[in-house]
Amino acid sequence: MNDVLKTNGLTKRYRDFKALDGLTMRVPRGSIYGFVGKNGAGKTTLIRLVCGLQFPTAGEFELFGVKNTDPAVSRARRRIGAVADSPSVYLDMTAEENLKQQYRVIGLPDDSGIGELLELVGLGETGKKKVKNFSLGMRQRLGIAVALCGSPDFLILDEPINGLDPQGIVEIRELILKLNREREVTVLISSHILAELSRLATRYGFIDGGRNMREMSAEELEAACRKCVRAEVTDTPVLARVLDAMSLDYRILDDRRADIYGKPNLTQLTLALAADGCELLSAKEQDESLESFYLSLVGGERHA
Amino acid sequence: MRKLLSANFARLFKSREFRLGLGVMCGFGILAVIMRYRDTLLDPESADKTADALWFLGGLFISIALSVVISFWIGTEYHDGTVRNKVIVGHTRGEIYAANWLTCTAASLMMYAGYILTLFVCGTLLLEPFATPVRVLALSTLASLPAVAAMSSVFVMIAMLVSRKSTGAVIAMMTALVMLLGAITVYSRLSAPEYHENTFEMAVNGEIVPSDPIPNPKYLRGAEREVYQFIQDFQPVGQMMQFNAEENTPDHIERFPAYSLLLTAVTTGIGTMLFRRKDLK
Numbered sequence: 023m024n025d026v027l028k029t030n031g032l033t034k035r036y037r038d039f040k041a042l043d044g045l046t047m048r049v050p051r052g053s054i055y056g057f058v059g060k061n062g063a064g065k066t067t068l069i070r071l072v073c074g075l076q077f078p079t080a081g082e083f084e085l086f087g088v089k090n091t092d093p094a095v096s097r098a099r100r101r102i103g104a105v106a107d108s109p110s111v112y113l114d115m116t117a118e119e120n121l122k123q124q125y126r127v128i129g130l131p132d133d134s135g136i137g138e139l140l141e142l143v144g145l146g147e148t149g150k151k152k153v154k155n156f157s158l159g160m161r162q163r164l165g166i167a168v169a170l171c172g173s174p175d176f177l178i179l180d181e182p183i184n185g186l187d188p189q190g191i192v193e194i195r196e197l198i199l200k201l202n203r204e205r206e207v208t209v210l211i212s213s214h215i216l217a218e219l220s221r222l223a224t225r226y227g228f229i230d231g232g233r234n235m236r237e238m239s240a241e242e243l244e245a246a247c248r249k250c251v252r253a254e255v256t257d258t259p260v261l262a263r264v265l266d267a268m269s270l271d272y273r274i275l276d277d278r279r280a281d282i283y284g285k286p287n288l289t290q291l292t293l294a295l296a297a298d299g300c301e302l303l304s305a306k307e308q309d310e311s312l313e314s315f316y317l318s319l320v321g322g323e324r325h326a
Numbered sequence: 327m328r329k330l331l332s333a334n335f336a337r338l339f340k341s342r343e344f345r346l347g348l349g350v351m352c353g354f355g356i357l358a359v360i361m362r363y364r365d366t367l368l369d370p371e372s373a374d375k376t377a378d379a380l381w382f383l384g385g386l387f388i389s390i391a392l393s394v395v396i397s398f399w400i401g402t403e404y405h406d407g408t409v410r411n412k413v414i415v416g417h418t419r420g421e422i423y424a425a426n427w428l429t430c431t432a433a434s435l436m437m438y439a440g441y442i443l444t445l446f447v448c449g450t451l452l453l454e455p456f457a458t459p460v461r462v463l464a465l466s467t468l469a470s471l472p473a474v475a476a477m478s479s480v481f482v483m484i485a486m487l488v489s490r491k492s493t494g495a496v497i498a499m500m501t502a503l504v505m506l507l508g509a510i511t512v513y514s515r516l517s518a519p520e521y522h523e524n525t526f527e528m529a530v531n532g533e534i535v536p537s538d539p540i541p542n543p544k545y546l547r548g549a550e551r552e553v554y555q556f557i558q559d560f561q562p563v564g565q566m567m568q569f570n571a572e573e574n575t576p577d578h579i580e581r582f583p584a585y586s587l588l589l590t591a592v593t594t595g596i597g598t599m600l601f602r603r604k605d606l607k
Contacts, residue, residue: 076605076606099414106410110407110408112408123333123336126332127417168411
């Protein structure tokens with residue numbers, strides 16, 4: 023069992039609205055899974071279903087190899103920690119009291135790790151301050167600390183950097199990376215802030231309209247988004263021959279245009295093309311960002 | 327379940343709602359004795375000088391206090407979203423409901439005990455000794471405990487099924503008021519006299535003379551009376567009303583625990599079933 027989470031045709035319907043429409047995805051053990059989608063795409067709904075807060079209308083999922091229809095799924099959930107929607111913390115308690123409360127809920131006998139946990143999320147100095155007086159970012163950190171109580175094997179974070187200042191974003195990123203690398207915690211992070219996700223994720227799942235558009239590894243995404251030069255020539259077969267000879271990756275777009283990956287030496291390229299009777303009409307550097315890749319996946323016309 | 331209960335009780339004892347509720351019930355016990363003591367000073371001849379008739383007064387009004395305490399205490403779990411933390415870490419919905427019910431019922435009994443103990447201590451200090459034998463008082467009190475548990479079950483069901491804290495509190499308080507006013511109304515109908523006594527009529531010669539008792543049209547008879555009596559016996563505030571009005575030993579006292587247990591089982595069963603299907607957004 024190499025997948026921590028596997029969904030199969032997962033559907034959630036609210037009256038006439040399908041929040042999830044046959045979602046199929048898998049989160050491999052040890053990965054940081056970036057779950058990408060715009061607002062309302064169905065990210066939070068998936069998290070709610072996995073956490074047991076809602077029930078699927080159709081389809082199924084497996085958590086640590088246990089099907090959601092199996093009563094043992096509750097036992098499997100003991101291995102997860104999650105911040106679903108907004109941070110779930112008692113507003114009338116201090117940060118420490120909140121963690122003590124969660125320790126009791128989990129049944130941890132010794133609460134000596136609470137101080138370390140608070141330090142880990144940067145809330146070590148909050149003292150007797152009630153959570154209702156915390157900023158959104160502090161609540162977000164506390165929500166993550168609550169999710170980390172019980173040392174989960176699978177951490178689910180719904181928009182974890184919402185409300186965080188730049189320093190907080192860096193700290194949470196470092197924390198997630200540390201948990202993943204040092205404690206081998208599998209992480210599912212939903213976000214629509216793609217640039218931030220790209221610094222963390224080892225695998226991506228793109229979702230739109232409740233359907234998964236594509237799943238890919240970080241390497242595949244990097245390849246899809248890598249820099250290229252868009253060249254316009256008079257004869258693309260000649261261009262292809264020349265690029266093969268120069269050992270450069272490329273993609274022919276039509277009979278006049280092609281994307282050349284990497285950084286080609288334009289002088290050498292022009293001379294080589296001219297030797298075969300082909301003219302280089304223009305060359306423009308292209309940089310397909312994660313955002314534009316996502317937009318191209320979900321259909322750019324809808325986002326124009 | 328043990329873990330949930332440990333977490334629940336830790337939160338309960340720290341919660342402002344519970345402390346306030348307990349304080350109100352104890353304060354009510356003190357106030358009831360002081361008012362009775364004041365009556366004995368103002369009217370030493372005819373005023374009741376014991377606290378016997380006050381014993382179940384707290385039980386009558388505890389429904390209002392419970393509706394507030396329970397709806398706010400459970401409502402906080404929805405308002406702050408913390409009920410989700412329990413589900414996420416693998417507690418079943420059934421366990422969560424049962425733990426909340428047990429905690430709230432224990433809290434309700436503690437509030438009730440707070441009133442009774444305060445009344446007992448203050449009544450002993452300020453008023454004459456209780457006229458009702460201790461055994462009768464103890465048995466009646468024991469018989470009234472299931473009614474408190476039943477009230478708690480009703481309010482737990484409302485609080486667990488209504489996600490909005492304020493809406494849940496309003497519905498619970500309205501329910502408590504309806505139960506209280508219903509009990510008062512039904513009691514007044516049941517206690518209407520069968521005949522109007524001390525009536526007079528005009529004789530043929532124009533003289534006013536005492537007449538035979540006139541049947542009271544508002545007196546409940548037959549099946550209608552049985553239905554009213556059943557409602558009063560069944561609903562927990564109605565039971566408290568009877569404890570309170572019938573010198574601590576109501577006629578149908580033996581039925582009360584069974585009815586209360588039935589109401590507890592029904593509300594807890596329905597509440598658990600619906601909570602299991604509830605979307606926790």
